[in-house]
Amino acid sequence: MRKLLFIAAIHLILLSCKSDKKTEKEADVQMEAPTPQTVEINKTQAAFKDFDWSTIPLSKVDIGNFPYLSAPEGFIIRKEGIHEKAENGMTKYSDFNKLITYTGTNFFNAEGKKAELDFAMTDPNTEFKQYLFDQSMEQYLASIGAHLIFKGQIPREQIENLNKEDDKTVFNYIQGDPYNSSPVKHYALNHLNGKIIFQVWSNSARAEIGIVELKGFNQTIKPPTASEMKSDIDKIGKAILNINFDTDKATLKPDGEKLVAEIFTLLNENDSLKISIEGHTDSSGDAERNKQLSIDRANTVMYALAAKGIAIHRLQVKGFGASNPLLPNNSEESKAKNRRVELVKIH
Structure with a gap:
C-alpha cells in the first residue's frame, strides 16, 4: 500500500513538472510575439493655422x-x-x-x-x-x-x-x-x-x-485679351500671361479658364500661328518640384486648348520652374509676376 501511494505521488509530481514546463513554453511564445509597429510622428513640422x-x-x-x-x-x-x-x-x-x-x-x-x-x-x-x-x-x-x-x-x-x-x-x-x-x-x-x-x-x-x-492681396495684374496677346507676339515674339492655378497644383482656377478661352480665340483667329506654351514658377519650394509643376501647368493649358479644337501639332510644351524669373523673388508682388505662362511663337 505504501508502495502504491509513493508511486502515485511520483506520478503527480511528474505531471506538475510537465504542466510547469508547458506554462514556461507558453510564456516564451508570448514574449517572442512581434511588437506592434509604431508610427513616428514628425513633431517638428511647422504648423500654420489661422489666427483667432x-x-x-x-x-x-x-x-x-x-x-x-x-x-x-x-x-x-x-x-x-x-x-x-x-x-x-x-x-x-x-x-x-x-x-x-x-x-x-x-x-x-x-x-x-x-x-x-x-x-x-x-x-x-x-x-x-x-x-x-x-x-x-x-x-x-x-x-x-x-x-x-x-x-x-x-x-x-x-x-x-x-x-x-x-x-x-x-x-x-x-x-x-x-x-x-x-x-x-x-x-x-x-x-x-x-x-x-x-x-x-x-x-x-x-x-x-x-x-x-x-489686408488681403490686391491682384493688379489684368488678364490680356486675344488681340493684346497677338500684339505682344508680333512685337517681341511672345505673350506673358499670369494664369491662375490652384496652389501647388496644375488645376486651372475660374479666371485661369477665362484666360485659356482668350488663347483659344487667338489661335482660332490666327490659324497659321504655332506656339510653345512655357511654364514658370516662383522660387518657393523644391527646385525639382517647381520644374515638374511648370511642365504640368503648361500641359494643362495645351490639353485645354486641344479639347476646344486647336490642332495639337500647333502646340508644344516646356517647363522652366524658377530658373528664369522676371523679377527677384523678394516680395509677394514679384513672386506673383514670376508665376506665369509664356506663349512663345514657333517659327
Missing part, C-alpha cells in the same frame, strides 16, 4: 499713422545699413509683404502693408541701452491695447522646418534673429482701424521691430 482675432479685445486708442510707433528718446530709427535717421520713420517699407508670426503652438501669416524698423542709439558711440528700449516698447504697446501672444525662443526645429523650402524664409519674414539667444516678442493689436501685428526683437547691440497692417 476674436480672442483679442478691440482697441479704440489713438495710435496715429502707420507704422504706429516712433523711437524712444535717445534712440533713432536708422536707414538701412547706415547710422542715419530714416526720414519717413521706417528702415524698409512694402505695400504688401508678410510676417510669419508665432503663437507658441503654431505659425500664421500676417500679410499686408509692412514696415521694418532698425533701432540704434542717437549717439553711435553710446552703448545700446537694451533694457530701456525693451521697457519703452512693452509699456507703449500695452498702452495701445496690443496683446503679447508670444515671448521667448521659437523652437529651433520649428525655425529650421520653415527654412526647408527656402533658406531665406526666416530671414525675410521673422523680425530679428530668432536663431540666437535673444527672445522674440510677437504682439497682436485688434484696433478699430484694422488688425496689426508687431514683432519686437533686441539684443545688447541693436533692436528691430516689424509691423504689418493686415
Whole structure:
C-alpha cells in the first residue's frame, strides 16, 4: 500500500513538472510575439493655422499713422545699413509683404502693408541701452491695447522646418534673429482701424521691430485679351500671361479658364500661328518640384486648348520652374509676376 501511494505521488509530481514546463513554453511564445509597429510622428513640422482675432479685445486708442510707433528718446530709427535717421520713420517699407508670426503652438501669416524698423542709439558711440528700449516698447504697446501672444525662443526645429523650402524664409519674414539667444516678442493689436501685428526683437547691440497692417492681396495684374496677346507676339515674339492655378497644383482656377478661352480665340483667329506654351514658377519650394509643376501647368493649358479644337501639332510644351524669373523673388508682388505662362511663337 505504501508502495502504491509513493508511486502515485511520483506520478503527480511528474505531471506538475510537465504542466510547469508547458506554462514556461507558453510564456516564451508570448514574449517572442512581434511588437506592434509604431508610427513616428514628425513633431517638428511647422504648423500654420489661422489666427483667432476674436480672442483679442478691440482697441479704440489713438495710435496715429502707420507704422504706429516712433523711437524712444535717445534712440533713432536708422536707414538701412547706415547710422542715419530714416526720414519717413521706417528702415524698409512694402505695400504688401508678410510676417510669419508665432503663437507658441503654431505659425500664421500676417500679410499686408509692412514696415521694418532698425533701432540704434542717437549717439553711435553710446552703448545700446537694451533694457530701456525693451521697457519703452512693452509699456507703449500695452498702452495701445496690443496683446503679447508670444515671448521667448521659437523652437529651433520649428525655425529650421520653415527654412526647408527656402533658406531665406526666416530671414525675410521673422523680425530679428530668432536663431540666437535673444527672445522674440510677437504682439497682436485688434484696433478699430484694422488688425496689426508687431514683432519686437533686441539684443545688447541693436533692436528691430516689424509691423504689418493686415489686408488681403490686391491682384493688379489684368488678364490680356486675344488681340493684346497677338500684339505682344508680333512685337517681341511672345505673350506673358499670369494664369491662375490652384496652389501647388496644375488645376486651372475660374479666371485661369477665362484666360485659356482668350488663347483659344487667338489661335482660332490666327490659324497659321504655332506656339510653345512655357511654364514658370516662383522660387518657393523644391527646385525639382517647381520644374515638374511648370511642365504640368503648361500641359494643362495645351490639353485645354486641344479639347476646344486647336490642332495639337500647333502646340508644344516646356517647363522652366524658377530658373528664369522676371523679377527677384523678394516680395509677394514679384513672386506673383514670376508665376506665369509664356506663349512663345514657333517659327
